[in-house]
Amino acid sequence: MATTALSMTSREVNGSAMAALLSGGIGAFAMGAVVLLNEAGIFAAPTLYAPAGGVSGRTTLATIVWLMAWAVLHNRWRAREIAPGRVGAVTLILIALGVLGTFPPVWRLL
Amino acid sequence: MLFSERSIWTMVHGIGLGGGALIGLAAALFYLYAARSSDGAAAPPGSGPLAGATVLSAVLLWLTVIVGTYVIFPPYRVTPPAGVTDLSEFPRALVLASPSTAWLHSFAMESKEHMPWIASMLTTAVAFVTVRYRSRVLQNSSLRSLSMALLAISFALVAFVSLMGMFVNKVAPLD
Numbered sequence: 001m002a003t004t005a006l007s008m009t010s011r012e013v014n015g016s017a018m019a020a021l022l023s024g025g026i027g028a029f030a031m032g033a034v035v036l037l038n039e040a041g042i043f044a045a046p047t048l049y050a051p052a053g054g055v056s057g058r059t060t061l062a063t064i065v066w067l068m069a070w071a072v073l074h075n076r077w078r079a080r081e082i083a084p085g086r087v088g089a090v091t092l093i094l095i096a097l098g099v100l101g102t103f104p105p106v107w108r109l110l
Numbered sequence: 111m112l113f114s115e116r117s118i119w120t121m122v123h124g125i126g127l128g129g130g131a132l133i134g135l136a137a138a139l140f141y142l143y144a145a146r147s148s149d150g151a152a153a154p155p156g157s158g159p160l161a162g163a164t165v166l167s168a169v170l171l172w173l174t175v176i177v178g179t180y181v182i183f184p185p186y187r188v189t190p191p192a193g194v195t196d197l198s199e200f201p202r203a204l205v206l207a208s209p210s211t212a213w214l215h216s217f218a219m220e221s222k223e224h225m226p227w228i229a230s231m232l233t234t235a236v237a238f239v240t241v242r243y244r245s246r247v248l249q250n251s252s253l254r255s256l257s258m259a260l261l262a263i264s265f266a267l268v269a270f271v272s273l274m275g276m277f278v279n280k281v282a283p284l285d
Contacts, residue, residue: 014243014250014253016238016239016242016243017238017239017242017243017247017253020235020236020238020239021235021236021239021256021257021260023231023235024231024232024234024235024236024260027228027231027232028228028231028232031224031227031228031231032224032228035224049180049184051184051187052179052180052183052184052187053183053187055179055183055223055224056179056180058224059175059179059223059224059227062227063227063231066231070235084252084253084256085252087256088252088255088256088259091256091260092259095228095232095260095263098228099225099228099263099267102221102223102224102225102228103221103225104216104217104220104221105217
């Protein structure tokens with residue numbers, strides 16, 4: 001990502017915002033990937049709450065990935081001005097892929 | 111009793127929490143859209159209502175998915191004991207028993223299991239931005255556009271899974 005370090009306070013630069021929005025895309029992609037891997041029989045997240053079944057593990061795992069990505073990106077970008085165009089594009093692509101991964105008709109293609 | 115505990119939880123999940131989140135998302139989207147006309151204005155609109163709507167939506171969405179996954183879904187997916195012929199207490203088995211309603215599980219319910227979690231993440235991200243950046247979200251066109259896009263995706267996902275939930279509940283209610 002093209003970044004520019006500026007001598008501004010973290011509230012004046014957009015790094016925290018870009019980190020939050022991109023991590024949302026990463027979380028969405030993680031959800032789709034975990035679901036697809038499960039449907040393909042490659043990886044099954046452990047069930048955390050038996051009455052709810054595997055969905056409890058899949059959603060928790062994707063949520064952890066989202067929070068970790070957010071923490072890392074926030075720490076790296078909070079004092080930087082980030083080019084919003086590329087981050088926005090990557091975010092939207094990740095969201096689209098993530099949503100597709102959670103869409104049952106896509107699983108039938110595996 | 112007019113309503114069982116399970117049906118009350120279903121209403122809390124779908125109408126109270128999910129419905130409230132949809133209203134909050136619609137309000138936040140409208141606020142962001144309307145703020146476009148204030149570009150270059152000396153006194154941009156206040157950002158408090160936007161932050162309030164997005165934070166409320168995020169909280170309601172997280173409560174919706176947690177209640178949906180850990181309170182509503184377990185009784186829905188219970189496997190009926192062998193020999194049971196009345197499947198009205200076992201919604202998943204009931205919809206899967208007929209080819210004409212099997213899609214309510216294989217498409218509708220399986221969509222509902224994961225998609226709303228994505229909406230919760232995206233709305234939380236925008237809520238963070240509106241709280242941290244306040245009026246800059248309204249004044250900065252790229253920040254505003256990206257926030258609008260994520261909220262619009264969240265709204266579409268929540269509206270879709272809400273519709274699916276209504277279909278499932280119509281055929282196999284949790285009574």
